[in-house]
Amino acid sequence: MLACSRRLGFAGYEKSAIRVRSAGGVERGFTVVVCRACLDPPCARVCPEDALIPRPGGGIILRPERCNGCGHCVEACDIGAIWMDEETGKPIVCVYCGYCAQFCPHKVITLQEVEAV
Amino acid sequence: MSDWVKTLSRVLYVDLARKRYWVEDREDLFGKWLGGIGVASQLYKEEVPRAADPLGPENTIIFAVGPLTGVFPMASKTIAVFKSPLNGYFAESHAGGRSASAIRFAGYGAIVIRGVSERPICLVIEPDRVRFRDASALWGVRSAETVGRILREITPGAGVRSILRIGGAGEKLVRYAMVMVETFRHFGRMGLGAVFGSKKLKAIVIAPGKVYRFPDMKRYRDIYQKIYDLAKGPKTKKYHDLGTAENVLVLDAIGALPTKNFSSGRFDGAGEISGEALVENVLARRVACSACPVACIHLAAIREEYEDEKFMYKTEFISYDYEPIYALGTNLGVKDRFGLLKLFKAVEDWGLDAISTGVILAWATEALERGLITKSETLVDLRWGNWRSYVAAIENIVRQPNEFYKVLAMGVEEAAKRYGGEDFAMSFNKVEPAGYLTGPLFFISLAIGFRHSHLDSGAYSLDQRIFSSGEELPSPREAVQKIIEEEAWRQVLTSLVLCLFARGVYDENLTSEALGSLGYSYSSADLRKLGREIYFEKQRLKWEEGFRASNLRIPKRITETPTPLGKISKEYFEEALKEFDNIVKKHNHVK
Numbered sequence: 001m002l003a004c005s006r007r008l009g010f011a012g013y014e015k016s017a018i019r020v021r022s023a024g025g026v027e028r029g030f031t032v033v034v035c036r037a038c039l040d041p042p043c044a045r046v047c048p049e050d051a052l053i054p055r056p057g058g059g060i061i062l063r064p065e066r067c068n069g070c071g072h073c074v075e076a077c078d079i080g081a082i083w084m085d086e087e088t089g090k091p092i093v094c095v096y097c098g099y100c101a102q103f104c105p106h107k108v109i110t111l112q113e114v115e116a117v
Numbered sequence: 118m119s120d121w122v123k124t125l126s127r128v129l130y131v132d133l134a135r136k137r138y139w140v141e142d143r144e145d146l147f148g149k150w151l152g153g154i155g156v157a158s159q160l161y162k163e164e165v166p167r168a169a170d171p172l173g174p175e176n177t178i179i180f181a182v183g184p185l186t187g188v189f190p191m192a193s194k195t196i197a198v199f200k201s202p203l204n205g206y207f208a209e210s211h212a213g214g215r216s217a218s219a220i221r222f223a224g225y226g227a228i229v230i231r232g233v234s235e236r237p238i239c240l241v242i243e244p245d246r247v248r249f250r251d252a253s254a255l256w257g258v259r260s261a262e263t264v265g266r267i268l269r270e271i272t273p274g275a276g277v278r279s280i281l282r283i284g285g286a287g288e289k290l291v292r293y294a295m296v297m298v299e300t301f302r303h304f305g306r307m308g309l310g311a312v313f314g315s316k317k318l319k320a321i322v323i324a325p326g327k328v329y330r331f332p333d334m335k336r337y338r339d340i341y342q343k344i345y346d347l348a349k350g351p352k353t354k355k356y357h358d359l360g361t362a363e364n365v366l367v368l369d370a371i372g373a374l375p376t377k378n379f380s381s382g383r384f385d386g387a388g389e390i391s392g393e394a395l396v397e398n399v400l401a402r403r404v405a406c407s408a409c410p411v412a413c414i415h416l417a418a419i420r421e422e423y424e425d426e427k428f429m430y431k432t433e434f435i436s437y438d439y440e441p442i443y444a445l446g447t448n449l450g451v452k453d454r455f456g457l458l459k460l461f462k463a464v465e466d467w468g469l470d471a472i473s474t475g476v477i478l479a480w481a482t483e484a485l486e487r488g489l490i491t492k493s494e495t496l497v498d499l500r501w502g503n504w505r506s507y508v509a510a511i512e513n514i515v516r517q518p519n520e521f522y523k524v525l526a527m528g529v530e531e532a533a534k535r536y537g538g539e540d541f542a543m544s545f546n547k548v549e550p551a552g553y554l555t556g557p558l559f560f561i562s563l564a565i566g567f568r569h570s571h572l573d574s575g576a577y578s579l580d581q582r583i584f585s586s587g588e589e590l591p592s593p594r595e596a597v598q599k600i601i602e603e604e605a606w607r608q609v610l611t612s613l614v615l616c617l618f619a620r621g622v623y624d625e626n627l628t629s630e631a632l633g634s635l636g637y638s639y640s641s642a643d644l645r646k647l648g649r650e651i652y653f654e655k656q657r658l659k660w661e662e663g664f665r666a667s668n669l670r671i672p673k674r675i676t677e678t679p680t681p682l683g684k685i686s687k688e689y690f691e692e693a694l695k696e697f698d699n700i701v702k703k704h705n706h707v708k
Binding site: 001002005006009010011012013014015019020021022024025026027029030086087103105 | 412
């Protein structure tokens with residue numbers, strides 16, 4: 001979470017494309033919420049402005065200049081991996097750079113290479 | 118001055134009596150004193166009258182974080198400063214969890230909480246607003262853990278917020294009540310929980326939501342990487358593998374493991390409750406505070422069959438560390454692992470400081486043994502190792518069913534004053550000690566310290582070094598100087614604010630570089646100088662409140678039980694305290 005913000009030059013949580021929360025108290029462990037790069041991403045399908053473009057190999061690419069900030073993508077994502085950036089009014093989406101994986105001490109998050117199909 | 122300091126300089130003031138809050142820009146403080154303990158002690162100086170009653174409306178709770186909070190590895194701690202209800206002096210306590218990053222990213226460098234609410238209250242601190250939630254429905258919910266569970270359901274910020282709250286002990290003003298943070302982290306020592314209780318402050322929820330831009334991205338990321346790699350390496354191994362519980366066997370081997378009210382430095386059940394035995398048998402999960410790759414928090418599973426129904430089971434979790442193992446284990450003669458975990462769970466639920474509770478019960482056990490008190494006072498059969506009766510006694514400390522337990526709730530100093538047994542009432546400056554029977558420097562450090570944590574100055578390690586090198590004891594004056602020197606440097610770390618487990622990672626140069634990447638310019642020498650200044654600012658506050666080390670009671674027990682450095686000489690101890698007073702007096706005078 002902090003690594004993702006750091007990548008963008010920010011301290012804090014709000015710009016992060018990853019969220020970590022406890023599964024009901026720390027004794028139950030944690031859930032990491034991050035885009036799983038769907039092959040047929042529902043967020044892209046509901047985007048009225050084609051601002052979210054399906055990416056070869058899975059996931060999406062955000063074209064911020066086209067986004068109108070409607071937030072449909074947030075609702076379409078069942079795993080809850082898209083958030084609105086309150087500052088820009090546009091969604092925060094994972095760019096699959098793998099920077100976070102370098103700072104995950106226990107390899108909960110890893111970067112996997114896939115072929116662009 | 119760096120722009121970074123501007124983002125940190127916002128201080129949130131909350132008045133519980135009038136239900137008002139406001140923000141002040143205190144760059145004057147954050148510019149000069151960095152943050153954390155440096156700034157918190159200045160705020161205390163402004164806020165708390167020297168003669169204030171620790172449980173009255175004049176006492177003020179101050180939380181502070183620092184420039185490295187939430188942006189560097191292991192910068193995970195929040196500093197709390199308040200007047201301690203145990204001894205009536207300026208006191209300090211640290212806790213991690215998510216508290217520090219939550220405060221920082223809610224937009225504050227410090228939070229100042231004044232006054233007393235007329236009814237139970239829960240503060241919900243969000244970016245740009247504070248809500249005063251009625252907490253009448255939570256008051257009397259005895260378990261601090263349950264209170265957290267309820268608040269998780271009704272407040273914002275899942276995953277990043279911090280929840281601070283008290284249990285039954287804080288409500289009942291037990292002088293050594295703690296404040297629980299998230300789950301299993303605590304502002305444990307010095308009685309912050311009782312101060313919360315006196316203000317009718319049941320809980321504080323802090324939900325972050327701000328971001329700050331780094332002034333020099335490249336420089337920051339480079340130094341971050343360097344520190345991250347170090348923090349993952351051998352310098353923190355002790356904390357992530359066995360955890361601090363590693364100390365049980367280490368201290369037992371040299372005869373420094375406080376046992377049965379400090380009557381011995383060796384425990385015949387050490388092997389059963391050692392770090393090794395706990396990992397092998399009960400360790401169920403390890404977790405970390407925010408921004409920390411070490412994950413020192415060791416959680417044990419307590420698997421338990423219902424008392425009234427066979428084959429009906431539940432599993433609960435509890436954190437463990439060296440200090441509670443000493444306080445509720447070796448010092449009470451408890452070697453039953455299950456019983457030990459149940460004792461941890463009892464202090465956790467009721468919201469008591471594990472160390473003080475254990476030391477007080479050890480005194481009560483010995484007092485009962487010697488006939489100073491009888492079972493009509495203790496109500497339960499306090500006997501070494503009898504953990505069930507200790508669990509019952511812990512409940513009694515909170516519920517206070519008779520005069521005896523009302524007195525126990527005030528600490529061991531008060532209990533011994535009332536019932537006798539001062540020779541074996543273990544306290545230094547009226548606070549029950551952490552668990553290192555290593556030699557004189559450790560206890561001197563506790564007597565003159567602020568947190569009564571072994572980490573104040575790490576003097577147990579000075580003792581151990583003298584022991585392993587076979588050197589002579591330093592003169593009392595040199596001993597005090599060594600303690601002050603180490604503690605002064607730690608003021609820098611706790612102003613940034615780093616966890617003191619990071620002290621091996623952040624040396625002077627790295628600390629200076631880390632600050633440099635955020636636009637601060639401090640040389641190593643500047644930092645050292647600042648550390649000394651902060652240290653003596655704090656000592657001056659205590660001095661003005663009337664603290665004189667040479668007036669302290671030294672429990673006779675500590676001069677009778679051999680340590681690895683032999684028996685501690687009373688004269689040596691007294692001489693050191695006198696020297697300490699001279700040093701502080703001179704320093705106050707010069708300034």
